[in-house]
Amino acid sequence: GFRRTAIRPNRLVVRARDEPLVPPTAEITVQYHDSMIELIGNTPLVKLNSVTEGIKATVLAKVEYFNPGGSVKDRIAVRMIEAAEKSGELKPGGTIVEPTSGNTGVGLAMVAQQKGYKCVFVCPDKVSQDKINVLRAYGAEVVVCPTAVDPEHPDSYYNVSDRLVREIPNAWKPDQYSNQNNPLSHYYSTGPEVWEQTEGKITHFVAGVGTGGTISGTGRYLKEVSDGRVKVVGSDPEGSVYSGGSGRPYLIEGVGEDFWPTAYDGTVTDEIIAVSDKDAFQMTRRLAREEGLLVGGSCGMAVVSALRLAERLTEDDVVVVLLPDSGRGYLSKIFNDEWMADYGFLEEAGDDARVADVLRRKDGELP
Ligand code: PMP
Numbered sequence: 001g002f003r004r005t006a007i008r009p010n011r012l013v014v015r016a017r018d019e020p021l022v023p024p025t026a027e028i029t030v031q032y033h034d035s036m037i038e039l040i041g042n043t044p045l046v047k048l049n050s051v052t053e054g055i056k057a058t059v060l061a062k063v064e065y066f067n068p069g070g071s072v073k074d075r076i077a078v079r080m081i082e083a084a085e086k087s088g089e090l091k092p093g094g095t096i097v098e099p100t101s102g103n104t105g106v107g108l109a110m111v112a113q114q115k116g117y118k119c120v121f122v123c124p125d126k127v128s129q130d131k132i133n134v135l136r137a138y139g140a141e142v143v144v145c146p147t148a149v150d151p152e153h154p155d156s157y158y159n160v161s162d163r164l165v166r167e168i169p170n171a172w173k174p175d176q177y178s179n180q181n182n183p184l185s186h187y188y189s190t191g192p193e194v195w196e197q198t199e200g201k202i203t204h205f206v207a208g209v210g211t212g213g214t215i216s217g218t219g220r221y222l223k224e225v226s227d228g229r230v231k232v233v234g235s236d237p238e239g240s241v242y243s244g245g246s247g248r249p250y251l252i253e254g255v256g257e258d259f260w261p262t263a264y265d266g267t268v269t270d271e272i273i274a275v276s277d278k279d280a281f282q283m284t285r286r287l288a289r290e291e292g293l294l295v296g297g298s299c300g301m302a303v304v305s306a307l308r309l310a311e312r313l314t315e316d317d318v319v320v321v322l323l324p325d326s327g328r329g330y331l332s333k334i335f336n337d338e339w340m341a342d343y344g345f346l347e348e349a350g351d352d353a354r355v356a357d358v359l360r361r362k363d364g365e366l367p
Helices: 073-087 103-115 129-137 157-167 181-197 213-225 277-291 297-310 337-342 349-362
Strands: 045-047 058-063 095-099 118-124 141-145 204-208 231-237 271-275 318-323
Touching (some): 058 181, 058 297, 095 103, 095 157, 103 129, 118 129, 118 157, 141 157, 204 297, 213 231, 231 297, 277 297, 297 318
Parallel strands (some): 118 141
16 A cells, blocks of 8 residues: 655744844854745645545645646756757857747746746737746747648748748757657656655656657656566647647647657556546546636546546556646636636536536435
């Protein structure tokens, strides 16, 4: 069996009102971090208690919104930038140009701001305005491109970013889709963290696949350290190539692809479990209401995959599912009833049954 108390008990210290803040004779140590960059990583694991009803395995969420930029992508930002500084690809005062759905942009913008680089980001138009506003708040420039064109089209966000790299002097494109420092950042941080936090008891790792960096780097580390014992399961939106789709549109942001990026190492994943927009978004809302986890749509998606996997497992299994970002960027979409209803995402068989049940109770047919 698996038992573990809180890893980082975060209890508030309550002081008596007349107790001096610092005992007069004690040596005073000022505790601080040199910059926000130092706060990247070391995110907590939190057990899922409600959405796991009926499941025997332990399901633990790795909550990446605790990163200073609010997502898992802070990890890749710092490693890609520091590697480019070392290799000389990124020169002092240079400009970082990247196609990104927001989270990588925030990570890059935050690290770039600390190190004196400019940023220009290129986003598809399905990305929420909230996310674009966040990038602009960090001082980055944002160019928005149509989602409904194929990757070869000159207006596709991949091609627009390539053109900007050619036109802007001293520009550098990290290219999270091919940059091996993307998966490596997870190989050197996310993987070891999960292994240590579970004291090696993890049996399954589940993560959404976008660039594939998270699953490839974390998965490779966990397989190596466990001699292949840990199973690695990808979560993918229905329609995306990773789960055999044609690349047709879906609404979950930050995951799925219409091409195969080289940051993704398909040999690491044992299985891919595809999830519909509707299931992903309904789970995202449940995570907020039942687990106190206000997270993004790709988190709901990953949890649906994790639960479908966990249904087949036993009480000896420990599933870690990575939740990439916060729900704050999706308040006008997933957490907006009108938006959800427009897409028919609020309808479910269970709803009708529940309404009928309430009406019967009112009629006095049920106790
Ligand atoms: N979820 C969100 C919200 C993301 O922004 C990303 C990154 N594209 C992912 C999941 C997937 O992570 P990765 O690119 O490492 O596969």
